[in-house]
Amino acid sequence: MAALVGSRLLRFVYDALKDKVNITDRTLWSDNQCVIHWITRRDKKLPVFVANRVKEIRNVPCTIKYCPTKDNPADLLTRGISTRELEKSNLWWQGPPWLKQGDWPICPVFDSSTYHVSTEEDVGTLSEDYNKPSDDRSKPSVNGIQLIIDVNRYSGLTKLLRVTALVLRFISNLKQKATRKTGLITADELNRAEIEWIKDVQRQEFADIAKKIRDNKKKTLLSRQLGLFTDKDGILRCGGRLHNAPLDFVTKFPILLPPAHRFTDLVILNAHARALHSGLQTTVTYIRRRFWIAKIRQTVKKLLRKCVTCRKTNGKNLIKYRYKPRFNRIA
Known part of the structure; x- marks a missing residue:
């Protein structure tokens, strides 16, 4: 979504200045390697939501480059910064120093530092096995x-x-x-x-991920996306952009739980009861104060349908029938 907004802004500025300024090149910067991969690679089928937005981004002729996270001015606001620090920040007011020098960074993940986005229409479709695991190893x-x-x-x-x-x-x-x-x-x-x-459930469901984190080996896709790490108790926690926020440690770094496990179901039902049997969004918000569950909305919605208390409260009203005599009157 951020790349989509950036491409629209790039097109708007170009259309406004193309008759007044000689613009020879257009560059779109992103600090998300996954987004660059989605936009530049055409051999991978994408979900419909992602594919439709990638298609619009590709319709804007430009060059997409990788910006390291530490040099991204937008992260100053999204990750938290005081007004006094923002006032003195050269990164915010002038941008990264290499932007003017021309010594632009190179992303080691890709073969080249520059990727040209063509204007061809290429809409990906949802692959049937997109959400399936990459291998068939048993748990x-x-x-x-x-x-x-x-x-x-x-x-x-x-x-x-x-x-x-x-x-x-x-x-x-x-x-x-x-x-x-x-x-x-x-x-x-x-x-x-x-x-x-929690440790026992994580050992059962995320054994490979925990082992790679302990051995400092190459991280898995899930580990990179969620910024997983182990705390002092050996529990897998998710990192994020809230590490500077004035929140509790458990809220800034929630515990990772699998969606398809009975313990996770009990955690959801307990949170639903503590939230006084509120709706889906309130229950999800209450859970995310401590835990991070993949596909949480689907899991919570499935369990809330089976909640007896909610069904009694939100059930349909009984239809009032008028009294009908059992026998007709004899004329």
Whole structure:
């Protein structure tokens, strides 16, 4: 969408100045390598939404180049900057220094630093296997806490965490007989139970991604898109543009959860109940304060259709029937 707005602005400025100024070249800059790949490559089929906008961008004759993220003036506002720092920022008022010098950066991902966008119409279609995984490797076997507790037997997140906390307390008491824990479940035990479930689910669903991050190997596509990293507890979290925002750590870097897992369903149902059975958007917003779930709207919508409380509240009114006598009057 940003490249689309930039191409429209480029066309508007060119049409306004072409009779007054001798313009020999038009350049469109982007700090997103995926967008450059979509625009310049024609051998990859794209989703309909992306393809329609790529088509409009290609109708604007220009040269598209890669701008490093650190040299992108737009990121100063989107990632957060004070008014005093913005006033003294040379990057914002004058642009990157290499823009005037001509020593333009080269993107190592592509073969050349310059890509010409033609005006040919080339509309991609949605590939049937676009959202399918690239290989058929089976998921890792169930391990960890899931070997002891079957998450499919629970209908609420609170009960699951309390049972898990009791199991972890029992294991801890076996190891440390001198200092046994008794009494009511504490908040620390519930937090530990939640962390154990999150780590176990991530080990099952994102084992390859976590291993590559630990070994500092080449990152996967999902890892690059979401800026994944592991925190001090070994939990996969998503990076983003909110790291300078005055928010909590869990909100700036949400926890990654798979869409098709029973634990994720329990997290969604718990958030829906805490949001007082609000609608789709409110539930999604509440969840994203702590978690990042792929295809979250589809997953939440599917679960909200099965919510008994919402169906009772939002159900259709009963039709009032008029009383009809069982027998007709005899004339």
